[in-house]
Amino acid sequence: MAWPEQTGTHSWCVRYRRGGGTESIPGFPSEDAARDYISDMATDRRRGTWIDPADSNTTLATWIQRWFPSLDLDLDPRTLEHYRSYLRCHILPRFGDVALGAITALDVTSWVKCNVDAGYSPDTVAGWVKLLSMVLTDAVDQRLIPTNPVRQRRRRGRRSRRITPEKIWAAPEQVLRIANQAAALGGRIAWLLTITAAWTGCRWANSPDCTATTSTSTPATSLSTPNTARCTNATAHAGSAHRKPPHPPGRSRCHRS
Template sequence: MAYAEKVYKVRNGKKTTQFTWRCKYKAPPGHKPAWLTEPGFPTKKTAEEWGAEQEAAIRAGTWIDPQKLNTPFGKWVEIWKTANRRRPRTQSSRAYLLDKLLLPKWEYTALKDVNNVFAVQAWATEVSKPHGPHDPDTVAQARSLLSSILSGAEDAGYIHTNKLFGRRILAGVDHVDEGEEEVWAQPEDAQRLHQRFGGVQGLMVLTDCYLGFRWGELVGLHKDNCLLKRIDKIDGRPVVRHVIRVDPKVGALHEDPIELDEAGLAAWHQAEDARLEKCRAKGWKANRRKPPKSRLEVYLGPPKNKYSAREVDVPEFLVRLLDTHIEAWPYDHPFTTPSGSFWLRGNFSRELRPVADGRDAIPRKRGYAGREGWEPILTGFTMRGARHTADTWMKEDRVDRALRFATMGWVPKDIEGTYEHITPEMRRHRLDALTARWRRGRRVTLRSVA
């Protein structure tokens, strides 16, 4: 049975008359030590009541060892990471949020103290702009990761419950909304972007606006999966359509930052030594670069989920454009760089910016031919915005929900999605609507030029 005992305060090595109360209670069978203590109670009664609560929790099977409750957050994170392996890119994102936001604040804090909604809200406000160094969306991602880590601690019996679960914690005083809306295009915008960009880049933008692929699915596309023929029957007559297939095994390009281990870092230093030696041999001045924490691994792999492995119907005008391009393109992947290497997301985005946002003219001068200025077409437009565009158009054209989900590669989570099926008439309606949009976009573009 729990009991209380006095603990006298010591000052300058001598015991004083001031004291607090310490509770001693019996641990569960097999626990070492057999008796546990908890100090710091102001009265004998509060110490005994707390001990009685612990023994009641032990009998009910809901007791948690104080050693687990007092586990430092940083120590638990290492345990949690071992049990929650994810794709390299996900692991890299988690490592950034932990290193930059969570561990600097909570690394040595006990789990029971981290599991506090008020403390987490105060931290989110402190580190978010305009008063803190981090973007509110980044802080919101860190808070979500913190909740996942605490849920793991709850499942493992380190805390009673995750108090952050289901709680909406705003990241900063000015973070009212969930972020800016993605910029999407009208058909004439897509047409202008296609014409201004030109070449394979322009065709990539146009294709994504009409078909809505994820970035990795678009750049990872292989010739063998382009413009495959499928035959439907409408009113008893065969109807040919063309599709682009997202392969379930190698249908998407992945760009994963891989954390460098000792061997990888040694290889980097060796390559850096060789670079510096080469520069010195040529008489160039070169400084040693800072060692990276990770390297980028680019490879073809499965798309996002099993529903992402799909076939997307292609309207006839786009079939002609893609067929002409593929016939002349010398590489196996139709949407590579002109040299045949895979486009990286960041590299393509940098090229897209002046095309969509416009640019200033640079006059001709000696040694430089100059360049023309461009008016903005669609400021802030991205390739993610192209995917938004494809879905928005289908919604506006009243494309059936089942076909819209299948085209976008989304998971049908509700009972309606389980019982919905796609018919040839639905497919024809979507293709006809996209063709009408293409014609409208060309008319508007030609009229503005004239």
């Protein structure tokens, strides 16, 4: 049962019974506005969609005290520890004292941006948001709030492109200089491995599998024909179905450090 009650010259509230006492919903400018709300409240109650404002005033910290013990018992202990850490260090300091019904999508978006600007990885912050969404989704299921504000977040405008480091390709003459420097430290094998990796695309892990099949008078001519070196790895073997695509003209596979 609910009824209107005047609280000031131009203000009214709606009172209703809850448990052994009464609760009030203030903020109505007239008796008619209060009665309209009572009518809507009765309709929502019949439909089973009414959310008690007193429940929406539950703080996030209070709700988490009920929510956390209800998590599945078969969750990995490390997962639970991550959840505790996220809640203790990041979520509760910002939203712990906020009522569930007062958390908005704008609040969550601002919190995310603040943490990313502070230097946290976007993927790390996304993990916190995912946990917060879990908490609020269960609050919706318990009829504490009507909707989950995290799910109401929308991206506005185009996302800026993240600048990725440019890959630097060494020119053939630069590869030769690198190989000569490697030879000064590791001998002819180091020279051969550097050249082979640069010209064939073999990964360093596969380079030791490369063996010379013919011998010529100079290193340059020994690498000038396709039959002078054989890489036993399938990705670099002639005729393999997984051969690597050709490199850009005039460029080698090596990256300059």
